[in-house]
Amino acid sequence: MTEPKLTDKLEDSFARCRALDAPLADRLQAFADELRRLVPSFAAAVDTLVSRLAESNAGATAPKVGEPMPAFLLPDEQGRLVRLEDFLGKGPVALAFNRGHWCPYCRININALARAEEEIAAEHRHIAAIVPDRQKFAMWLKSDAKAPFPVLMDMDNGYAMTLGLAIYVGDELKHMMVTSGWDPSVSQGTDDWMLPIPATFIIGTDGIVRARFVDPDYRMRMAIEDMLAALRSAT
Amino acid sequence: MNREGSSLEMHHIRYFLAVGETLNLTRAAERCNVAQPALTRAIKALETELGGELLRRERALSHLTELGQRMLPMLRQCYDTALAAKMVAASIRKGEAAPLSVAVSHTVALGRFTPTLQELSRALPGLQLKLHRGSGSEVAEYLRLGTAELAIAGPLGEPWSRLDSLPLFEEPFGLVVSPTHRLAGRDTAEFKDLASETLLINTRCEMIGELRACLEANGILETAAHQVATQEDLLALVKADLGVAIIPVGAMETNGLNRIPIKQLNLVRRVSVYTVAGRRRAIACSALFNMLRAADWGFNTGAKQQARACR
Numbered sequence: 001m002t003e004p005k006l007t008d009k010l011e012d013s014f015a016r017c018r019a020l021d022a023p024l025a026d027r028l029q030a031f032a033d034e035l036r037r038l039v040p041s042f043a044a045a046v047d048t049l050v051s052r053l054a055e056s057n058a059g060a061t062a063p064k065v066g067e068p069m070p071a072f073l074l075p076d077e078q079g080r081l082v083r084l085e086d087f088l089g090k091g092p093v094a095l096a097f098n099r100g101h102w103c104p105y106c107r108i109n110i111n112a113l114a115r116a117e118e119e120i121a122a123e124h125r126h127i128a129a130i131v132p133d134r135q136k137f138a139m140w141l142k143s144d145a146k147a148p149f150p151v152l153m154d155m156d157n158g159y160a161m162t163l164g165l166a167i168y169v170g171d172e173l174k175h176m177m178v179t180s181g182w183d184p185s186v187s188q189g190t191d192d193w194m195l196p197i198p199a200t201f202i203i204g205t206d207g208i209v210r211a212r213f214v215d216p217d218y219r220m221r222m223a224i225e226d227m228l229a230a231l232r233s234a235t
Numbered sequence: 236m237n238r239e240g241s242s243l244e245m246h247h248i249r250y251f252l253a254v255g256e257t258l259n260l261t262r263a264a265e266r267c268n269v270a271q272p273a274l275t276r277a278i279k280a281l282e283t284e285l286g287g288e289l290l291r292r293e294r295a296l297s298h299l300t301e302l303g304q305r306m307l308p309m310l311r312q313c314y315d316t317a318l319a320a321k322m323v324a325a326s327i328r329k330g331e332a333a334p335l336s337v338a339v340s341h342t343v344a345l346g347r348f349t350p351t352l353q354e355l356s357r358a359l360p361g362l363q364l365k366l367h368r369g370s371g372s373e374v375a376e377y378l379r380l381g382t383a384e385l386a387i388a389g390p391l392g393e394p395w396s397r398l399d400s401l402p403l404f405e406e407p408f409g410l411v412v413s414p415t416h417r418l419a420g421r422d423t424a425e426f427k428d429l430a431s432e433t434l435l436i437n438t439r440c441e442m443i444g445e446l447r448a449c450l451e452a453n454g455i456l457e458t459a460a461h462q463v464a465t466q467e468d469l470l471a472l473v474k475a476d477l478g479v480a481i482i483p484v485g486a487m488e489t490n491g492l493n494r495i496p497i498k499q500l501n502l503v504r505r506v507s508v509y510t511v512a513g514r515r516r517a518i519a520c521s522a523l524f525n526m527l528r529a530a531d532w533g534f535n536t537g538a539k540q541q542a543r544a545c546r
Contacts, residue, residue, distance in 0.1 A: 135531040
């Protein structure tokens with residue numbers, strides 16, 4: 001018998017953390033704590049990466065409040081090509097960069113966004129997630145999170161890189177991720193080991209960024225209340 | 236000091252690619268039109284971004300470290316894709332003509348890609364498609380000359396270092412016969428069933444070498460064979476019962492022919508999307524590339540499963 005992978009052992013904790021009736025930050029923290037308790041060495045390797053990224057201000061060059069969001073043309077999980085303009089024609093949009101279907105934090109995040117979407121859909125405000133995953137995995141992520149919004153596919157992190165949001169995982173963490181059962185190379189269809197820094201941009205109908213959240217610590221995501229407030233005040 | 240972010244910055248990558256090609260910091264700086272100290276700083280920053288040294292300096296020449304060699308092709312592909320995304324951002328609003336020139340190997344059935352082209356033409360009403368067909372070496376030549384921006388084909392066997400490829404799907408070789416053939420309707424066939432058959436050989440199939448080796452190893456002699464030069468002709472002659480053929484079974488549309496898996500035959504071909512490193516991709520090419528990369532072609536499902544599906 002092969003030793004069960006860390007990801008299998010964590011599935012119960014994951015389900016519990018995701019279902020918590022608590023703010024997004026608490027649900028993410030609960031999972032991070034559980035991971036740290038079970039595998040302190042993994043958490044330590046993540047801390048090293050995050051502090052390296054934070055120290056050098058990774059993601060700082062991404063579009064800032066008041067700057068235009070660069071246009072894109074990306075396939076959604078159905079294979080339909082979608083432009084940023086398509087969203088802006090309907091109202092302000094929140095664009096949420098996520099790492100992929102395999103990432104527990106992203107699954108919690110997108111599930112929280114799905115709950116939020118119900119609140120704002122009637123107000124002509126929209127949400128879209130962006131991942132570097134291929135179609136099968138983007139579809140899975142969408143249904144796993146019960147997300148009513150599209151999941152766009154940014155293959156090879158091309159769009160993320162133009163925004164200064166692409167990072168290289170590094171050999172040490174790569175090795176730990178593979179042995180733990182988190183392997184983005186399958187869903188990305190490439191062995192690049194590049195990931196986007198999770199980030200959320202609120203964009204007004206004029207294409208200007210109204211609010212943003214960029215944190216190289218991928219365990220941190222924009223608070224749902226902040227996102228909703230920014231979406232509601234955007235025009 | 237104002238430190239740059241350790242997310243991957245495009246200009247850092249551009250400078251590194253120039254160093255990788257010239258192996259000389261002065262010439263790389265000239266090529267990128269920057270002062271050498273700026274180039275050196277960018278390489279240092281990229282080394283922080285990637286978490287290791289990329290270059291070893293020895294007098295005028297620079298050598299790539301093991302990490303540098305490993306990262307170079309990957310960074311080149313990522314850079315080209317990101318540059319294409321930037322071009323999209325710049326040209327998306329104009330609604331102008333979107334020319335696209337694609338080369339597809341004649342052994343690859345277009346039917347698999349028509350829904351993708353349909354969607355592309357919906358999203359880009361200015362799409363002007365130029366579709367080239369050819370053998371593997373012709374497809375490679377289209378790319379080399381710039382006649383095609385992107386190609387879809389089996390293994391091109393080209394040693395050209397600027398040819399970038401990413402796998403789309405794999406498909407097993409199988410037997411095709413006409414519906415009136417004595418083997419039609421069989422669940423599987425064996426090589427000994429083919430002893431008395433006339434084989435049709437497409438001499439310009441990308442995997443003709445592998446196929447011939449496989450036939451020879453299984454005692455099938457090519458003396459009793461017809462040779463054709465296009466997949467279309469091959470299928471027409473199979474249909475007319477002039478012979479049977481062993482081809483990648485995804486390569487044919489289901490135009491009434493019978494597909495039969497051959498026991499002991501483990502020949503699989505990989506269909507990939509090809510681009511040329513360092514060439515700019517226009518908006519239609521960039522969108523098509525992303526769609527092809529993202530689509531679910533059943534890659535990683537293995538030949539076994541596909542062989543079952545084609546019965």
